[in-house]
Amino acid sequence: MLSAARGCALQGITGMSVTVECDLARGLPSFDIVGLPDPTVRESRERVRAAIRNSGYEFPLSRITVNLAPADVRKVGVGLDLPIAVSILAASGQSPHKGLEGITFIGELSLEGVIRPVRGVLPACAGAREAGSTVVVVPVENAGEAMCIPEVSVVAVRTLQEVVRFLETGIVPNRDISTKHAHLGANLGPDFSQVIGQAATVRALEVAVAGGHNIIMVGPPGAGKTLMASCVPSVLPAMDREEAIEVTSIQSIMGLVDGRGLAVSRPFRNPHHSITPAGMLGGGNPPMPGEVTLAHRGVLYLDEYCEYRQAVLQCLRSPMEDGFVVISRSHVQVAFPSRFMLVASANPCPCGYLGDSERPCVCSGAQVQRYRRKLSGPVIDRIDIQIEAPRVSRADLQGHSAGRSSDKIRANVSEARERQRRRFGNPIVTNSCMDPRNIEHAAMLSPIAGALLYEAVDKMALSARACHKLIKVARTIADLDASARIKDDHVLEALQYRALDSAEIARCSHG
Amino acid sequence: MDDKEPKLRWENVAEPEGKELAAWVFWNSVPGFGSRSFLRMLEDYGSAVEGLHAAKHGGKPPAYARRAQWNWAGRVHDPLCMGMTEIAKASSISARVIPCPSRLYPAPLRNIPDPPIVLYVLGKGELTEVPWAAMVGSRQATAYGISIARRYGRMLASAGIGVVSGLARGIDASAHRGAIEGGGPTVGVLGAGMGDDMTGRLKKLIREVAACGCVISPFPMGWAASKDTFPARNRIISGMSEVCIVVEAAEKSGAKITADFANEHGKDVFAVPGDINRPTSVGANQLLSTHAEPLLDIGDVIDRIASRGLLDRTHGPTARISGGVLAPVDRAVLESLTVNTSFERIQTDLGLPAQELLVSLARLEFAGLVDREPGMRYSKRC
Numbered sequence: 001m002l003s004a005a006r007g008c009a010l011q012g013i014t015g016m017s018v019t020v021e022c023d024l025a026r027g028l029p030s031f032d033i034v035g036l037p038d039p040t041v042r043e044s045r046e047r048v049r050a051a052i053r054n055s056g057y058e059f060p061l062s063r064i065t066v067n068l069a070p071a072d073v074r075k076v077g078v079g080l081d082l083p084i085a086v087s088i089l090a091a092s093g094q095s096p097h098k099g100l101e102g103i104t105f106i107g108e109l110s111l112e113g114v115i116r117p118v119r120g121v122l123p124a125c126a127g128a129r130e131a132g133s134t135v136v137v138v139p140v141e142n143a144g145e146a147m148c149i150p151e152v153s154v155v156a157v158r159t160l161q162e163v164v165r166f167l168e169t170g171i172v173p174n175r176d177i178s179t180k181h182a183h184l185g186a187n188l189g190p191d192f193s194q195v196i197g198q199a200a201t202v203r204a205l206e207v208a209v210a211g212g213h214n215i216i217m218v219g220p221p222g223a224g225k226t227l228m229a230s231c232v233p234s235v236l237p238a239m240d241r242e243e244a245i246e247v248t249s250i251q252s253i254m255g256l257v258d259g260r261g262l263a264v265s266r267p268f269r270n271p272h273h274s275i276t277p278a279g280m281l282g283g284g285n286p287p288m289p290g291e292v293t294l295a296h297r298g299v300l301y302l303d304e305y306c307e308y309r310q311a312v313l314q315c316l317r318s319p320m321e322d323g324f325v326v327i328s329r330s331h332v333q334v335a336f337p338s339r340f341m342l343v344a345s346a347n348p349c350p351c352g353y354l355g356d357s358e359r360p361c362v363c364s365g366a367q368v369q370r371y372r373r374k375l376s377g378p379v380i381d382r383i384d385i386q387i388e389a390p391r392v393s394r395a396d397l398q399g400h401s402a403g404r405s406s407d408k409i410r411a412n413v414s415e416a417r418e419r420q421r422r423r424f425g426n427p428i429v430t431n432s433c434m435d436p437r438n439i440e441h442a443a444m445l446s447p448i449a450g451a452l453l454y455e456a457v458d459k460m461a462l463s464a465r466a467c468h469k470l471i472k473v474a475r476t477i478a479d480l481d482a483s484a485r486i487k488d489d490h491v492l493e494a495l496q497y498r499a500l501d502s503a504e505i506a507r508c509s510h511g
Numbered sequence: 512m513d514d515k516e517p518k519l520r521w522e523n524v525a526e527p528e529g530k531e532l533a534a535w536v537f538w539n540s541v542p543g544f545g546s547r548s549f550l551r552m553l554e555d556y557g558s559a560v561e562g563l564h565a566a567k568h569g570g571k572p573p574a575y576a577r578r579a580q581w582n583w584a585g586r587v588h589d590p591l592c593m594g595m596t597e598i599a600k601a602s603s604i605s606a607r608v609i610p611c612p613s614r615l616y617p618a619p620l621r622n623i624p625d626p627p628i629v630l631y632v633l634g635k636g637e638l639t640e641v642p643w644a645a646m647v648g649s650r651q652a653t654a655y656g657i658s659i660a661r662r663y664g665r666m667l668a669s670a671g672i673g674v675v676s677g678l679a680r681g682i683d684a685s686a687h688r689g690a691i692e693g694g695g696p697t698v699g700v701l702g703a704g705m706g707d708d709m710t711g712r713l714k715k716l717i718r719e720v721a722a723c724g725c726v727i728s729p730f731p732m733g734w735a736a737s738k739d740t741f742p743a744r745n746r747i748i749s750g751m752s753e754v755c756i757v758v759e760a761a762e763k764s765g766a767k768i769t770a771d772f773a774n775e776h777g778k779d780v781f782a783v784p785g786d787i788n789r790p791t792s793v794g795a796n797q798l799l800s801t802h803a804e805p806l807l808d809i810g811d812v813i814d815r816i817a818s819r820g821l822l823d824r825t826h827g828p829t830a831r832i833s834g835g836v837l838a839p840v841d842r843a844v845l846e847s848l849t850v851n852t853s854f855e856r857i858q859t860d861l862g863l864p865a866q867e868l869l870v871s872l873a874r875l876e877f878a879g880l881v882d883r884e885p886g887m888r889y890s891k892r893c
Contacts, residue, residue, distance in 0.1 A: 197855050198855075199854075199855075199858055199864075199865035199868075200854050200865050200868075200869060200887060202865065203865040203866050203869065219886075348885075354885070355654050355657075355884075355885030355886045356653065356654060356886060357653055357654040357655050357851065357853075357886060357888065358653065358789070359653065360649070360651040360652060360653050360790075360791045361651060362651055365680045365710060365712045365713075366710055366712075369711065369712060388885070388886060388887045389887075390853065390854075390886035390887045390888070391886075392853075392855050393853070393855075452877075455877075456877070459877075477866075489870045492869075492870045492873035492874050492877065493866055493869050493870045493873060495873045495876075495877070496869045496870075496872065496873050
């Protein structure tokens with residue numbers, strides 16, 4: 001007897017449809033799975049055997065061969081338990097084996113026949129749709145994510161018996177799946193109105209978010225850098241559907257989806273500085289995403305930038321440049337997306353008080369030099385906005401009213417993003433991605449701003465890259481100002497966001 | 512060993528050349544053999560070369576030399592060759608050796624009690640063309656001190672007064688950099704011999720200073736820095752200057768030693784008052800209570816030097832940049848600025864949105880009216 005059911009395996013963050021064939025033959029009873037199963041799939045034999053028996057069905061006493069096609073790709077994950085069980089039941093005549101073609105089964109089995117949730121259901125469903133399935137059978141806990149994929153109907157199941165009943169009768173078990181979020185924009189963390197003073201840094205963050213620019217804040221301990229960074233999620237623009245699906249797919253693979261369907265807020269990741277390169281880029285076998293991928297379409301926040309290992313900082317370069325990370329293993333090569341906005345904060349020197357007006361810096365020149373070396377190089381080169389966040393003295397704060405609220409900033413940011421979207425004709429391209437080739441034309445510099453820019457370049461001996469950064473940032477400032485062309489004021493403001501390029505602090509006090 | 516004053520004056524000593532210069536360089540490298548002993552030896556033997564011969568013949572050392580010094584000088588196999596090698600080493604890094612009677616030797620330094628017998632000088636500047644002001648202070652300086660040192664360094668230089676300092680980080684480096692910005696000469700005095708191992712940052716500062724003035728050292732080539740070389744350096748800093756300015760100094764600091772030397776040498780000492788609670792200001796404030804004048808306006812120092820007829824007024828202070836055609840907002844921002852004013856302060860005073868203030872400050876900085884200091888602080892340029 002022969003039967004086939006469809007399942008899904010993951011490759012990176014895409015789902016790959018797998019046909020599970022089952023053959024029952026006469027001979028000594030045995031149960032083999034072929035087609036490059038990895039240990040988790042091979043172990044499913046025991047779970048499937050117990051689940052079938054404990055659900056009240058008979059486990060066929062014959063020579064069982066299960067083949068996972070295509071046979072040359074390694075299959076990973078526990079989601080293949082359910083299609084294997086269904087194909088065995090169908091082959092042994094205990095469930096219908098007709099009409100299985102258009103259905104994809106995803107789920108892990110417990111020994112008593114209960115279907116458990118699995119990771120990566122969203123990309124798996126997308127893969128199933130690509131392969132032509134119209135129905136997906138998924139664990140009830142994963143139904144929310146599965147419903148994010150249009151054009152497939154979702155059957156949410158709790159037990160193996162329910163699956164068989166559905167196959168026999170075609171009646172979809174009635175489940176109340178809530179995909180509504182309690183409140184959009186809730187628990188977005190601290191608000192910018194809590195920040196007192198530091199208006200320049202808040203403004204720099206606004207510009208950074210509006211144009212998707214990377215930003216670094218340099219300042220002594222206690223300046224409020226971490227607070228301001230944690231306010232960033234509250235001003236990030238809303239994701240469109242395409243972005244939300246990408247983000248949810250990644251979260252789905254990591255098992256981070258909260259069961260209510262598409263993610264609504266952009267991810268904000270702040271890995272600790274003890275992270276390894278593998279943790280940052282992703283790794284393992286099968287390859288799993290790292291922090292750069294988890295921050296995709298959102299923010300990667302590196303607090304105490306200089307404390308990270310040099311190797312970790314170096315490896316950020318290619319994901320920032322290309323927007324994806326490729327992880328190669330002997331069997332498989334996986335590309336994970338990594339388009340994130342980098343927000344970093346750093347002390348100006350190891351003791352933190354270089355350039356402080358009250359406390360002297362107690363670091364030696366060599367220490368500062370060693371430290372500053374980390375604040376230069378390929379990654380810092382790709383940070384468009386560098387702003388100093390000094391300690392604010394109490395005297396300076398007297399009479400200071402609270403800053404602008406996150407809602408106001410968010411409204412500005414959204415308008416600026418909308419302008420960029422219209423200009424580039426692509427919703428997910430921002431000013432920070434502008435190609436350096438014909439940037440001066442594309443950025444629409446007004447003649448007077450152009451003249452000012454070149455004067456600045458000559459005066460401050462800026463490199464071509466620094467000049468491009470200036471243009472990109474000025475373009476974003478112009479967008480925030482609702483200006484079609486870049487005016488001189490926009491260039492002037494952009495000139496203020498180059499705290500590290502000039503590195504005046506280190507130059508002056510440390511020779 | 513007695514301590515009589517030599518009768519011979521430096522003015523009456525001829526400038527040495529050739530072998531004699533080599534002998535001078537050699538005697539300069541004899542540890543502890545100062546210029547007073549050297550002058551008395553010249554009195555006795557007529558020249559440094561003859562002095563070497565006397566030491567070679569052995570016998571009882573003269574009253575002005577210690578036995579160890581005299582014997583050491585006598586034991587050296589070929590002292591003239593050693594002196595020659597020393598001069599060759601200096602010229603290999605394009606440094607010059609200037610003996611005390613030379614007209615290139617700074618005159619105020621020659622007049623202190625025990626001036627270096629020779630100076631090693633690196634850089635294209637001259638040591639005698641302008642009057643010098645010493646500006647010294649703490650290595651561990653605050654932004655306050657750094658910005659003052661830079662600003663005053665620049666103003667002195669643009670008024671035609673050279674800035675002498677000690678090439679250390681903190682105040683010294685800022686004073687040098689300020690002077691370089693002001694387009695004036697600056698002299699850095701090393702606390703070690705040239706060619707000694709030095710850090711990358713010191714090398715860089717030396718390059719910058721030498722390009723705009725001189726780096727000098729009284730020590731033989733490759734002489735290692737030690738706790739004794741720095742006071743010797745401080746003595747030269749104060750010795751060659753007309754006035755000595757202490758910007759920021761802790762209770763125990765080299766800057767105070769320099770100020771004490773300056774006092775000894777009869778120079779005017781100025782100190783910049785500092786916050787009495789801050790440890791880095793204690794030394795400077797103590798000086799104010801003893802023998803230093805408070806420095807409230809660098810114009811006082813410039814006037815003091817000018818009143819001695821030392822200042823070639825053609826330099827003059829550079830024309831004040833006028834706020835010709837400024838937009839009202841820029842003018843308001845400029846007026847609210849003094850020295851090292853924080854961004855927050857200006858913003859609170861004027862109540863401007865951050866982006867407008869950033870634009871305005873950038874415009875003023877671009878026009879050369881305002882300097883940006885570390886930590887989002889701004890100073891009006893004058």
